[in-house]
Amino acid sequence: MESRKRQLSDVASEDFETKRLKVDVKENVNEYSNDSFDDFCSTILKNSPGKRKPIYPLFLSVRQYRFSEDIPRQRSQKIHLEDVDDDDDSFDTPATSSKVLPTPKKSTIKDSGVAGFPCLFDDDNVVYLTVTKVDKREEGCIDLECVDKQRKTRVIYLQDQWAELDVEVGNAINLIAPQVWGNDDYIVNNQKGIVILNPNALVSCTAVASATFCARKTILNEKFKFGNASNKAMLLGNIVHEIFQTAITNKKRPLVDSDLLKIWTTQAPKYAEDLVALSFTPTCLDAELQPYFSVICNWINKHYPTSTGLFTKREPLPSKSQLLEVHDIEENIWDSKLGLKGKVDVTMRTKSKKGMESLELKTGKSSQSSEHAGQVLLYCMMQSSRYEQPIGPGNILYLKDGISRCVNPRAPELSGILQQRNMLSVSFEDPTTNKLPAPRQDSRFCGKCDHKVMCSFYQKNEEKFVKSNDSLKDFAEREMAHLEQSHMDYASNWIRWISAEWKCERERVQVQNKDLWLKSIEERVEEKTCISDLHSISEEISNSQRVIITFSRKSTVTDSPFRPGDVCLLSNKKNVAIAFTVIDFVSDDVIKISSDKTVKCRYDAPFHLDKYTSMSTHSTTLGNLVYFLQNDEIGMRLRNVLVDLLPPAIVDINGANISAAVKKIIIKAKLNNEQRRAVVHALATEDYMIVEGLPGSGKTTLISVLIQCLVATNKKVLLTAFTHSAVDNILGKLTKEVSNEKILRLGSSSTIKDDVRTLTLKSKLEGETSEDYYVAVRRVMKTTVVGLASFPFGIQLFQPIVACTCHHVPRELLFSYRHFDVVIIDEASMVLEPLLLPVLATSKKFVLVGDCQQLTPLVVSRKAKQEGASISTMEKLQKNHPTAVVSLTSQYRMNRELSALSSKLFYENRLICGNEAVSRSSLDRSGSYAVPIDLDGNFCFDHIRKALSGDIADSCVFLDTQSPINHSMQCENGESCGMNNDGEAKIISELCQRFIESGVKPNEIGVMSAYRKQVDHIRNVVKNEDLEVNNGKSIIYTRTLFFQVNTIDSYQGREKRVIIWSLTWTDNSDKKSELLRDERRINVALTRARQKLVVVGCKKSAESIPVLYRFSQLLTNHLTVPH
Incomplete structure (x- = not known):
């Protein structure tokens, strides 16, 4: 990096021309100047990391530097270049140089809609980079060495507020309209360009806005999900939102209170549980809702008197635009360019050059809240990016008093709120990190905070108060006074362990949400995480008010990656994550899903479905620790039992x-x-x-x-x-x-x-x-x-x-x-x-x-x-x-031969048969089991017959595949994780067929493996080799409908008459057999069969594992598969 940096001290001695351009203030102010949130600017800038002041009026220094191609990329001082003459090359070649630097390709400049702020829908303006080196300079600037998608090295010079970013090697960044510096490098400062740190970590707009008050609370809320309680304000807010959203899409005009009451009546069932929790009666709730009805009716009748007819007179919105139609309700937007996601309460198509506008609903009284305005500004930017329109204004409606206001976007606020998002992205990109933002340095607000327990715990036990002032320290000490050090160590250990688990899952999960924009549809289809080319056939409303959407696919899907109950993301070519959906039905050419919204008239086909990966379990598990830390009877009881180990x-x-x-x-x-x-x-x-x-x-x-x-x-x-x-x-x-x-x-x-x-x-x-x-x-x-x-x-x-x-x-x-x-x-x-x-x-x-x-x-x-x-x-x-x-200790499942294996290996001979009938149980004694005399197939008659033997002495057999000499029986390693063994899968398919022919019902057979990949492979082998099974009853069994093939872990608590266990792993693999070394997992595998257990695997490989060696030594029935 140092060898290629541009030495600005050398440049200073060369000829250059400086022009002083005074920029009129009006040019920096958006056309919507009657903003009701004029004090919002100072709030955002005060709370943003840069703490910068408004930048207009500006004096932009334009310097025309001349460089030689041989000059290294290095600077000895801050770069004062704020802009480059657009009518000239970025750099002129000095007369002494014989080399000419190529001129960067210019793109047509598109209007962003906000003076001093870049266009968000010009993809030519966006550069995606990965940081490879970070150089934080003494003068408060940062030099980043990065590589782009083509693996070309570029140097980024961050100045002003952008130099305060917490950038690390490996981070991804989006540069939007940066200043080109030479041919390969860029400058970003207060006047030119925007940096989006960790753009693949989509931060919710609500989180960014709430961080204006306390960023630490925002991160704690994401990392520690605690509390299943509802409250009156939350319940009313949800209900009023839904009533408004339903009413504005209703064609009836004018609306009156009784219309809203009917809407509420149809929606009431879904809120039954909340009403129970809050002891709300219907009459009481109707009374609470009544004041909102008149506000909702007045606003809709005034601004949207009819859903048809463009020439009906209607009052303009606070933004001065006229509402033409409601485009969407609770529009889900995922924007990987800005690293944001959010749900817009109402998306409105307006009669203005800005096109779409947002309407944010607030249940309370009107206020000059910077959080509310910040949230709307984020929606404005996301709509500009999605609909390829200039950044327009947004609207807020306070449903308590009916006051509606306009939020006009201006460059300083937009940059400030994005910088706030960047600060949060560090924790969103890696939620397992133990670093938290500093707490708000005012303990007056801490007493009613939902996260005061965990915040105080971090201040005292993890941070040792290095981020806290005296008042915060006193508050945290009081909150933690009831805890012993052993209690805090317990919580600290579990935070570390759960975070480690979270990190492991993030590393090993094959389906990641960021694949939706980092990989093509074709790549995702190839990886079996996506189904594409879907066309909507019909939409209908279910009894639970969900939208049932039926899709057809022109090319059939013979091996669908989805199953009923799977959560998926619905997208089309232009919009990612239009809606969260649940798979209801899947066939080769038809897929039926349930969603909370219609899509047929709002979005263009074709659609595609992607698997959705949620890791919310970890944040909920972390949040459970609050039960343990709280200063109440429950917390004390948990500490007494789990840490102090007081006896019952x-x-x-x-x-x-x-x-x-x-x-x-x-x-x-x-x-x-x-x-x-x-x-x-x-x-x-x-x-x-x-x-x-x-x-x-x-x-x-x-x-x-x-x-x-x-x-x-x-x-x-x-x-x-x-x-x-x-x-x-x-x-x-x-x-x-x-x-x-x-x-x-x-x-x-x-x-x-x-x-x-x-x-x-x-x-x-x-x-x-x-x-x-x-x-x-x-x-x-x-x-x-x-x-x-x-x-x-x-x-x-x-x-x-x-x-x-x-x-x-x-x-x-x-x-x-x-x-x-x-x-x-x-x-x-x-x-x-x-x-x-x-x-x-x-x-x-x-x-x-x-x-x-x-x-x-x-x-x-x-x-x-x-x-x-x-x-x-x-x-x-x-x-x-x-x-x-x-x-x-008395068991009623296994016969004496099977029971003895587990009893000797794991229970010191304590496990005994509960009665004689259980002890003597076998396939032969059932009266309906008989191995056919004229067996044919792929295996030697003597060995396959022994494996199928119903004699109690043959209750457990080991079918040795001899993988060292029988290479078709060796395991295959997966590209990422897991392994499979095709040879064992084919043996198991054959065994299942023979057991059925001998009289065992398909649903009495269980097949297991420790490896998920082998389970999937066996299912595919069985599915592709469905055979007619005729045992004299002229019955055809389709095995995919009856056989239960699953992991050993999934078989915990279950039992089958016959169990076939695929060991899968063989010692030719370069992977360790960790799953098979767990003695408790082996115990589960050995105790699922009632009458017959067939172990299929390589004996030599198995005996390299201590627990399987002991198991093998107890067995007398060792069979071999001929090679």
């Missing part, structure tokens, strides 16, 4: 008072002695207890009986588990004994099993679609809770049993006001401890059920795992308080 109160099981109703339930369930002891202990405990349930020991049955007993004693129960299948399996048993009216299943219907879907709130209210929804809910309540009909939305409030996954609890509004007598957590050994914090916060008593010898919490970061992140709450408490543990 001792329980005297023998002296427990068991009611007759409970005894009746236990007797009816025919529990064994261990299960009875566990139920009684759980009923008697005052704090918590642990049920260690070995594989097949009846944990699901136990939990079902325990819930029945708790409900019989008038207790409210929360049932959670790590997976949906575990929750639904328990509910499947429970519904046979407990009325459905007493159970509420929370979560998305697409993730819930069909047989328990009737337990969801949606199902309970199905058919209640009339406008009198409140009355319909009251009617449901009368049959559900006697004597509480006056409370209209009591369905959730009074269900004694609520069930969902652990992940759902921090997102569910119900848990902001519901508390339970007991919470039961199944699969507790699999749950990351921070995920349990909001679950444990719902009750003073909890029961953990699981098996610490099976899967632990999934932790990808090796460092985090080594430091203890994978130790579950159950494992920690079980180790420290063994008296709180009841073990279930």
